Amino acid sequence: MPHLVILYTPQLDAEADLGGLCRAFADTMRDCRDEADTPVFPLGGIRVLAYPAAHHAVADGSGDFGFVYVNLRMGRGRSDAVRRRAGEALVATARAHLAPLLASRPVGVTLQIDEGPEVFDAKIGNLHAHFNKTP
Amino acid sequence: MPHLVILYTPQLDAEADLGGLCRAFADTMRDCRDEADTPVFPLGGIRVLAYPAAHHAVADGSGDFGFVYVNLRMGRGRSDAVRRRAGEALVATARAHLAPLLASRPVGVTLQIDEGPEVFDAKIGNLHAHFNKTP
Amino acid sequence: MPHLVILYTPQLDAEADLGGLCRAFADTMRDCRDEADTPVFPLGGIRVLAYPAAHHAVADGSGDFGFVYVNLRMGRGRSDAVRRRAGEALVATARAHLAPLLASRPVGVTLQIDEGPEVFDAKIGNLHAHFNKTP
Numbered sequence: 001m002p003h004l005v006i007l008y009t010p011q012l013d014a015e016a017d018l019g020g021l022c023r024a025f026a027d028t029m030r031d032c033r034d035e036a037d038t039p040v041f042p043l044g045g046i047r048v049l050a051y052p053a054a055h056h057a058v059a060d061g062s063g064d065f066g067f068v069y070v071n072l073r074m075g076r077g078r079s080d081a082v083r084r085r086a087g088e089a090l091v092a093t094a095r096a097h098l099a100p101l102l103a104s105r106p107v108g109v110t111l112q113i114d115e116g117p118e119v120f121d122a123k124i125g126n127l128h129a130h131f132n133k134t135p
Numbered sequence: 136m137p138h139l140v141i142l143y144t145p146q147l148d149a150e151a152d153l154g155g156l157c158r159a160f161a162d163t164m165r166d167c168r169d170e171a172d173t174p175v176f177p178l179g180g181i182r183v184l185a186y187p188a189a190h191h192a193v194a195d196g197s198g199d200f201g202f203v204y205v206n207l208r209m210g211r212g213r214s215d216a217v218r219r220r221a222g223e224a225l226v227a228t229a230r231a232h233l234a235p236l237l238a239s240r241p242v243g244v245t246l247q248i249d250e251g252p253e254v255f256d257a258k259i260g261n262l263h264a265h266f267n268k269t270p
Numbered sequence: 271m272p273h274l275v276i277l278y279t280p281q282l283d284a285e286a287d288l289g290g291l292c293r294a295f296a297d298t299m300r301d302c303r304d305e306a307d308t309p310v311f312p313l314g315g316i317r318v319l320a321y322p323a324a325h326h327a328v329a330d331g332s333g334d335f336g337f338v339y340v341n342l343r344m345g346r347g348r349s350d351a352v353r354r355r356a357g358e359a360l361v362a363t364a365r366a367h368l369a370p371l372l373a374s375r376p377v378g379v380t381l382q383i384d385e386g387p388e389v390f391d392a393k394i395g396n397l398h399a400h401f402n403k404t405p
Binding site for chain 2: 007008009051053054055056057058059060061065067068069080083084086087091094095098102106107108109110111112113114115116117
């Protein structure tokens with residue numbers, strides 16, 4: 001945690017740089033800071049994954065419509081101000097990165113931040129240790 | 136929002152028309168109406184995405200079992216009657232579309248509607264404007 | 271329900287057996303028992319699906335970082351003891367199966383169990399009947 005997952009209609013791979021969008025979101029998360037200027041997300045916990053659908057249907061099918069769904073899932077308990085700050089930073093990144101797409105085709109883009117309903121939570125990997133080690 | 140995501144075991148692509156199922160679900164959502172005969176879902180907000188798994192394991196692995204998981208995520212606050220009406224309409228569509236599959240192989244099909252735990256929600260795209268424009 | 275979904279960065283397919291991990295998780299779920307020694311999960315309801323991302327970004331991109339996200343979604347209302355028992359069993363399976371990977375590269379592994387926010391829930395398939403039939 002946190003992780004951000006992008007689900008999208010596959011025709012967009014020919015019209016936008018989804019790999020670049022992953023990196024842009026990761027950088028946005030890295031730069032996100034709270035009221036005390038502390039990073040909101042630990043560096044080793046930033047993960048962005050993008051998945052084009054194999055099959056899709058959007059609206060009434062009357063045109064070649066695209067769709068991008070962006071979901072950030074983070075731990076519970078951050079302040080409303082931090083949630084809004086993170087959300088607005090991600091929206092700004094999406095608007096900037098997807099501006100050519102939004103100007104050239106019909107496409108829906110939804111961005112949500114969830115605080116998940118987890119009842120068990122474990123970290124097994126070594127990424128946090130990788131980034132917290134003193135040089 | 137709303138969006139519907141289908142996760143399924145990949146052998147089913149050879150035995151069922153998952154792209155057709157996406158369209159059938161989108162049409163079902165388009166036709167869904169509440170007690171006041173108002174559409175439950177805005178046309179520009181209907182999105183269905185389907186994903187075959189790259190790897191899978193079902194039950195005890197004693198046979199070639201399939202699985203289809205259908206998840207509709209919609210905004211919070213609709214009435215119980217509307218939730219049930221939408222759910223039953225989607226179940227009817229799944230039963231009709233998957234009838235040959237259900238008659239020919241062991242397969243699990245689960246359909247759930249979630250009201251999501253979002254703490255931030257933004258729409259950036261142009262699809263709602265596309266469908267709301269006056270001709 | 272329950273179903274377990276694995277989202278992961280795609281370079282790991284060359285370094286770990288994700289299909290084997292699916293089977294190992296399914297077996298772990300099959301063997302999971304509550305305080306009364308009753309199986310926690312019905313055999314016909316065990317489903318594990320794994321998805322490599324098409325695009326990804328992890329941390330600051332300063333290295334080839336991997337990420338595995340494991341999410342088990344199960345029905346609401348089990349006891350804290352059962353949740354913890356299931357979670358710890360899945361963690362042990364992940365640690366064992368991914369030990370070579372964890373020893374050889376930077377990789378984050380997060381495992382969460384959710385009790386989902388469903389407001390409608392239907393089962394249509396024939397798998398439960400398949401496993402409950404008397405021989």
